[in-house]
Amino acid sequence: MNFTVELVQESDGRWLAEVAEMPDVLAYGQSQGQATTRVQALAxxxxAEQLEDTESELQLLTIAFVKPVKQPIWEIFDQxxxxxxxxxxxxxxADAxxxxxxxxxGLPVREA
Structure with a gap:
């Protein structure tokens, strides 16, 4: 089970960390590390709550938190x-x- 942690800095300087696969799991911190640690603990x-509520057979889980893979700008442009x-x-x-x-x-055209 991989969870992607996305980070955004707010205008007041705080960091917001969110787990992309869990829309309601987010946390603030004064630093990237603090926000990441808090959101991982919340996730x-x-x-754990979901596992406790499950009445199925024992499942072994591997959980990893990963950073999102950023798409290169040229791929976005191509799309x-x-x-x-x-x-x-x-x-x-042609001369853009x-x-x-x-x-x-709207500046004047430059001489070539």
Whole structure:
């Protein structure tokens, strides 16, 4: 049984840790480590409660807490681009990488 621990820093500086497979299991901490430790303890309590409520045969469990695997940005880009119609792609400016300040912020076009 693998549980993915996701961490987010709140605007007030605290860290929020959440177990992705258990939507109602989350905990705050002053550091990443404290939030992670608290959410792991909470998740283990929940698993223990579920085991105590189960009347089935003995099950041996292996429990691991893992960090989420981040998807590389180029894979995310490929997924987005795969769904774009060809006529929309053809409207993108060919010089967008060179003239990004012009297209994003309206600055004058740079001399090549």
């Amino acid at each position: 283990l309590r929940k698993v 987005i681009m795969a769904g774009m119609p060809e006529e929309e792609l053809s409207q993108l400016p 990488s060179i003239q990004h300040d012009h297209y994003l912020y």
